[in-house]
Amino acid sequence: MTTKLITRNSLKKLMRDLLTVFEIVAPVQGEAVSAFQRISAYEEIGWPDSNTARSPKEFFLPPADGLFRFQQTGRETLLSEPANHHGPRIILGVRPCDAAALAIMDRVFSEKGIDVHYTALRDNTLVIGQPCWKPGKDCFCTSVGINPTASLNMDIMLTDLRDERFLVDIVSPKGEDFFSYFSHFFQEPEDLPRALSAQTREMVFYLGEDKMFDLRVIKKWLDNNFENPLWTKTAARCIGCGACSFLCPTCHCFDFTDESTYQDNSFQGLRKRVWDSCSFSHFTQTPTHQPRPTQDRRFRQRIMHKFKYSFDRYQQLACVGCGRCRSLCPVGIDLVEVLVSISRQSHQF
Amino acid sequence: MAIEDIIVETPDVKTFRLIFQERKIRRHFSFKAGQFGKYSVFGEGESTFYLASSPTWEGYLECSVRRASKVAEAFHKLGVGDRIGFRGPYGNGFPLPELTGKNLILIGSGIGIVPLRSLIWNCLDFRESFGKITILYGAERVADLVYKRELREWESRRDINLIRTVDPGGEEPGWDGRVGFVPMIMREIDLLPEKSWVITCGPPVMIKFVIEGLISLGFSPERIITTLEMKIRCGLGKCGRCNIGKHYVCQDGPVFTYAQIGEFPNEF
């Protein structure tokens, strides 16, 4: 890993150049929520203090993504690529939790069979991340083993030194490639120790007792408590809206749907991949059979999948502690409360 | 793929004979009995059906579709010459190497005969590699028995023991099979666990009672094979839909032994 410096002015100039070549996606403060969006000028970047309400996942697994077009004229069927051409992209301001979530998705979409649509979007995107120095009110990344200042899973990390300069960590080979093209915008970090120690002095990342739980204890409890009153008790309020899954940076379940019209003597349309959620009853409903008929079972599936099944299958959790599901669940179901209560309950035995 | 032939099996099941338009794929496509495909009627969507023909039949594929969903409904409206989309094969299929040299007991009901049919014809092509073959097949009514012509053919063969049954009330004049639910009839015929593997496919209730019966007859869970027909979308272990415990039915299944299923969380 190499480390450089860039001044805010140079970063602005660099961005102006980059915008002519790359699509640039960055956090933007919208009217209601903050989200990642395509920007057209440096000034649009939001730099919010904490993570965005919506995760960057939608740029890798779009909520509705065209997979292929079909056209049927008489008996002839023609299949073709959809129009969504993806040029080179930079996604800026990704936080360590969301970068970790990308790594989790990478395994799902590349292990045991490669998903070409996801990997195309991943491969043509350079991830420029930023560390977190203060936790947001719902964050609990350190409780699930994520270091909020690490550049893991990013290509480049930009750290705002708050003196009109950014520290630039070049992490991956992709980051090195990028750097070698634009190296003239960057400086050597002569006074690196001083800059960093100013920064680390500010670092307060204590989450508090109420966000502490023991992952090993939880895994063990989940191994043995498929049936437990906790599920019904916790999920009693759940309205199955799916917001938790849609906001979650690691939830990747999807469905297919066909959109079609009759036009110019032929029947034509698009097969789309759309987000889905295990919180919905139709998720597992077949014409004759419903393996998860009640909301508490669907809620259990979500927790089991994140903290047990994913671990058993991929040796990784499927939660990065971003806190989005607990901040935006409309009925206030709180994942951390569930995990803490499991952890405490088990300690009593 | 193009539809080459359509056979009406029952009031709500049709079998479609399909051929790949590309000659190269037609020549090189191969699969195992018990694997499934994803079939598209463009504009309506994609659905999951077994490859119902034997892997040993060359040049075409068959699938048998029960009219149970929007896509299945659309399938039933298609005619000879119409085109459909296909991807596959997916899933693990039946463990043929383990079955070789054993007595096979195949128990199915209704549309559950579909994967068994592929296996049966596959085994008959290598008849001397297997011991006794017993087939117990039932349906709600006589009209609901799928593959009637083939049932007659299997019945007339001396190297297969086929028992047909219909649920009480489902018989009709001239019915020469048995009357009774599959799990009950299973107890009336002498099934011997020695050197036998059981493969059972059908609705979850039937499978449940069949397996309970088999266990009480002394069959070991390692040698009882069944299929789990959870809802399947992607077939690739990505969409999360068929997840059960750490398994994805679309990749690790749909064929499982009862011993494996015993370790699953109870939601299938």
Ligand SMILES: Cc1cc2nc3c(=O)[nH]c(=O)nc-3n(C[C@H](O)[C@H](O)[C@H](O)COP(=O)(O)OP(=O)(O)OC[C@H]3O[C@@H](n4cnc5c(N)ncnc54)[C@H](O)[C@@H]3O)c2cc1C
């Ligand atoms: C491995 C495998 C092999 C299979 N092989 C065959 C085969 O060879 N032949 C065969 O006929 N079938 C087979 N099936 C079953 C078949 O795939 C489906 O049963 C059927 O065709 C419906 O699938 P679909 O995806 O088109 O339905 P979907 O579009 O997913 O709809 C499912 C159905 O559920 C019902 N539904 C949806 N939401 C609700 C709700 N909220 N409340 C109540 N009902 C609801 C609707 O009736 C709908 O039609 C197989 C299934 C599997 C998993």
Ligand code: SF4
């Ligand atoms: S956001 Fe809350 S109410 Fe909606 S599905 Fe998730 S847990 Fe249930």
Ligand code: SF4
């Ligand atoms: S489960 Fe909740 S806290 Fe964990 S990654 Fe998903 S949205 Fe974030």
Ligand code: FES
């Ligand atoms: S069908 Fe998508 S994961 Fe199995």
